[in-house]
Amino acid sequence: MSSDRTYHHGDLRRAVLTAALDVIRAEGPAALSLRDLARRAGVSHAAPAHHFKDRTGLLTAVAAEGYGLFADALADAPDLRERGVRYVRFAAEHPAHFQVMFQPDLYRADDPDLLAAKERASVELRAGVTDLPSGGGENARLTGVAAWSLAHGFATLLLSGNLSGAVGDRDPEEVFRALATPVFAPDGPN
Known part of the structure; x- marks a missing residue:
């Protein structure tokens, strides 16, 4: 409006x-x-x-909506790399949600709607890791942290304008895909 x-x-x-x-x-x-x-x-x-109720309640609603949209965006991605691409796409398409979602000091972290939306998003994020040949356990957990770090860092740098020179006029999703392929392709690192 x-x-x-x-x-x-x-x-x-x-x-x-x-x-x-x-x-x-x-x-x-x-x-x-x-x-x-x-x-x-x-x-x-x-x-x-x-x-x-108040500003915190509004930001909680923004975060809950964001995590729901995020879970939807990640759903049915064929592999971990493509979940990362969708992560970057989500940030570019929903920058306001993205800004709020990852600042838990802005909202009520115990809100039931927020917790449900965050859990849906977590399930979608973890799904890409469990599909890797490395299987479960500590290795899968660390792979998940590495994948999240790469996607979140790239998305954050993209939104803040810090990748303008590095990405140029190329599609940021394609740049991310090229970065992530050697690390998170379904057949593992090259």
Whole structure:
């Protein structure tokens, strides 16, 4: 919802979440204010609090929604490398969610909806590791940490603009795929 339109009817919760995502994408989570979001939606300053209670509640809803979208994005990836590509794609397509999801000091980590969404995402992330020939145990766990580090680091650098020179005009997903192939291809390191 754009900042110059007012809210008249429909789903206020969704309208506030959408406005919050716009603010986070443009200015970061620190710029978020329920009063400002109410103004953007054209409702009383108390209306967003009805749905989210407070700023932390709103950020918890953003994180829960983000983890749900993240789990959906990772689902059915054929292998660990492609889960990494989808990780990078998710970050590029949902930068506001991504910013909030990995800052647990911003939200209520014990929220049931958030916990359920995080668990779904974790299952999808782990699925790529369990498909590797190395099997389970400590090796699989460390491989999972390495894969997460590579995908998360690449996505974070991409969103912050720090890969502009290195990636140039190439598709970031293809660059990530090329980086990840020797390490996380289904047949293992080359």
